[in-house]
Amino acid sequence: MRRSIRCCLLAATAMLLASTAQASERFPLPRTEGWLVKSYAEIELPKAAGRAAVTVTATANDAARLRWWSIGGPVHRWNEIMLDEIQESFSVLPAAARHLALFHVALDDATAAAAHHKVSEYAAAAAAAAEMLGYLFPGRAALFAAKAEEAMQVRLRAGTDHPDAVEAGRAIGRRVAALAIARGAADRSDAKWSGTVPEGAGKWKGQNPIAPMAGTWQPWVLAHASELRPPAPPAFDSVETKAALAELKAFARTPKTNHRATFWEVNGGARAHLLWNEIARTKLLESGAASATAARALAALNVAMSDAGIACWEAKYHYWYIRPPQLDPELKTVFPPPNHPSYPAAHGCFSTAAATVLAAVLPLGRDRMLALGKEAAEARVWAGIHYRFDIDAGQEIGRKVAEKALQRAFDRAE
Numbered sequence: 001m002r003r004s005i006r007c008c009l010l011a012a013t014a015m016l017l018a019s020t021a022q023a024s025e026r027f028p029l030p031r032t033e034g035w036l037v038k039s040y041a042e043i044e045l046p047k048a049a050g051r052a053a054v055t056v057t058a059t060a061n062d063a064a065r066l067r068w069w070s071i072g073g074p075v076h077r078w079n080e081i082m083l084d085e086i087q088e089s090f091s092v093l094p095a096a097a098r099h100l101a102l103f104h105v106a107l108d109d110a111t112a113a114a115a116h117h118k119v120s121e122y123a124a125a126a127a128a129a130a131e132m133l134g135y136l137f138p139g140r141a142a143l144f145a146a147k148a149e150e151a152m153q154v155r156l157r158a159g160t161d162h163p164d165a166v167e168a169g170r171a172i173g174r175r176v177a178a179l180a181i182a183r184g185a186a187d188r189s190d191a192k193w194s195g196t197v198p199e200g201a202g203k204w205k206g207q208n209p210i211a212p213m214a215g216t217w218q219p220w221v222l223a224h225a226s227e228l229r230p231p232a233p234p235a236f237d238s239v240e241t242k243a244a245l246a247e248l249k250a251f252a253r254t255p256k257t258n259h260r261a262t263f264w265e266v267n268g269g270a271r272a273h274l275l276w277n278e279i280a281r282t283k284l285l286e287s288g289a290a291s292a293t294a295a296r297a298l299a300a301l302n303v304a305m306s307d308a309g310i311a312c313w314e315a316k317y318h319y320w321y322i323r324p325p326q327l328d329p330e331l332k333t334v335f336p337p338p339n340h341p342s343y344p345a346a347h348g349c350f351s352t353a354a355a356t357v358l359a360a361v362l363p364l365g366r367d368r369m370l371a372l373g374k375e376a377a378e379a380r381v382w383a384g385i386h387y388r389f390d391i392d393a394g395q396e397i398g399r400k401v402a403e404k405a406l407q408r409a410f411d412r413a414e
Contacts, residue, residue, distance in 0.1 A: 027289055028361060028410035030112070030296040035105035035220070035303070035408075036179040040116035043109075046171045058158040066158050069151045072281065073291025074125035075107045079281050079298055081129070081147065083274050085137050093350060094214045094309030096273045098189055101220060101299075101306035103132045106180035108299035110173045115292065120161045120169035125295075126151040127173025128180075135181045187218040197320070202236030202327075204320045204341040210269070211340070215314025220303045221404040225314040228400050230393040233321050233343040241327075244387035248324055249331055251382065261334050261383035264347060264376050269338060272347065272376075273305060276354035279372075283362050296409050297361045304353040304398075304405035311397050312349035316341040324387055337385035345386045348394020349401075351376035356402030360410075373398070 034040060058066070069077055082103050086096050106128045114124035130148035134141030152170065155161040161169075191213040197206065215225050222228065234240035251257075267275045280301050284294045321343035325331045338346070355373025359366040377395050380386035 026287070026363065027293045028406075030292050031409060031411050034109040034112060035299060036109050036176060036183065037113075040109070040113040043113040043117075043172050043175050045117050045119070045168050058154075062154050062157050065150065065154045066160065069122070069154060072285045073294050074111050074121045075104070075291070075295040075298060076281060076285065077151075078107060078125060078129040079104070079277060081144075082133065083277055085133060085140070087271075087274060089137060090270070092210075093269045093272060093346070094211055094217075094306070094313055095189065097302060097306040097309045097350070098187070098217065099136050100273055100277065100302040102180050102184050102187075103129070103136070104295075104299040104302045105220075106132050106177050108295045109179075110176040111295050112292065113172050113176060114169045117168065117172070118165075119172065120152075120155070120165040121291065122155055123152045123161065123166040123169030124173040124176075127170040128177045129173075131174055131177030132180060135177075135184065183218075188213075189217050191216055202322050204322050205326050206339055209317070209340050210338065211313060212317050215310060215312075215317050217310050219307045219310045221401065221408050222307050222311060225310050226318070228311045228397050229315050229318060230344055230396060233319060233387075233389055233393070236322055236327060240389070241387065244389055245324055245328055245331070247388060248381065248384045249328070251384070253334070253382065257379075257382040258334055260375060261379045264351075264379040265335055265383065267376075268347065272350050272354075273302075276301065276305065276351070276358070279369075280354075280358055283358070283365055287362060287364065289361075293361070297357070300361070300405045300409035301354055301357045303408075304357045304402045305350050307405065308349040308353035308398050308401040309346075311401060312344055312346055312394060313340075315344050315393070315397070316346075319343050321390075324384060331384055333384035335383060335385075342386060343390050344393035344397060345377060345380050345390040346394065347380055348377040348386075348391040349397045352395045352398025353402045353405075354398075356399050357405060360402075360406050 032040075037043060071077065082100065086099060091099060107125050110124040110128035111121040114121040126148035130144040133144040152161075152166050156163060156166060193212045195212065197204070197209065217225065219225055234244075277298070280298060284297060289297065320341045323337045323342045325333050325337065340346075352373045355369045355376075359369040362369065377391040380391055381388055
């Protein structure tokens with residue numbers, strides 16, 4: 001019985017590997033360089049304990065759990081778990097993007113280092129994920145450690161990984177996670193704001209602005225946070241601003257535009273990262289991307305979103321530009337604007353960055369990805385909460401950050 005279970009497990013794994021290998025030529029090639037290390041050889045292997053005999057003890061339940069953990073490669077399931085934790089803790093952008101970037105560069109480097117050393121990528125991903133989740137959500141660290149242990153033990157019981165390969169993968173995952181945690185401790189994301197909201201005509205009005213220090217955080221692919229700062233927006237009383245405001249007031253709203261505007265508001269600061277990661281995870285799985293491609297794509301996606309947020313917030317709190325309904329109280333919006341300055345538009349930054357990365361990684365879905373990114377930005381005009389020059393500046397930031405992330409992540413991005 002156990003022999004037949006093992007045969008089924010090995011056959012299913014072989015089919016998954018074969019399908020991803022056949023499909024891999026459609027995708028850009030990950031660079032042989034880590035996010036946290038220059039060379040994967042820098043992550044040294046522990047001394048092997050010896051080639052002990054492997055006893056297969058898998059049950060039918062183990063087979064189901066192995067399949068659950070194995071679908072999509074070593075990183076797929078951990079992305080889902082991470083997103084659940086972010087939602088549970090109600091982490092919102094731009095902090096959520098920062099957390100996801102740290103998490104996924106650790107998993108990408110850990111699995112790539114494990115592949116380099118020919119040890120268990122699944123164990124490396126599990127160990128790195130548990131360490132990173134414990135760092136980001138310390139109150140649940142024991143739960144994450146237990147999940148990681150299950151992910152490793154079920155492979156051992158099924159005989160799909162050797163004990164030495166698992167222990168080596170575990171060590172690699174922990175070492176890479178330590179590098180990511182050290183970076184997180186120094187990325188300035190814990191900086192406290194001690195400033196005040198500037199006063200004056202044309203300035204944003206409000207209290208307790210969202211994440212005013214995010215524009216000072218350490219970026220991944222930008223040389224510095226202000227590298228992509230857009231030119232100053234038009235003066236609040238200029239012809240250009242009056243024309244942009246007139247466009248909002250003249251826009252003929254329909255049930256469809258209101259619905260789509262509301263959709264992107266729901267999938268805004270508290271959920272945009274969730275939406276784009278779920279799209280990425282689903283489409284990578286559907287398209288048969290190799291596990292190395294999937295790990296690198298998720299890292300590039302979240303690095304791009306994180307740096308787009310840093311660049312966006314740096315510009316927002318440099319200019320402190322007034323929101324349209326603040327400038328003209330007669331303007332009726334579909335919903336209240338978020339509690340941060342207007343220029344540039346956050347969805348233009350985040351969603352354009354995400355869409356641009358996924359369009360390059362998933363060429364068969366290119367048009368759909370770009371259309372979604374464009375709609376996310378355009379919907380802020382439909383809602384009446386952003387001037388057109390806000391979304392234009394945001395989209396420019398998003399595209400440029402995505403291009404830098406793709407260049408950093410892949411040797412060839414179509």
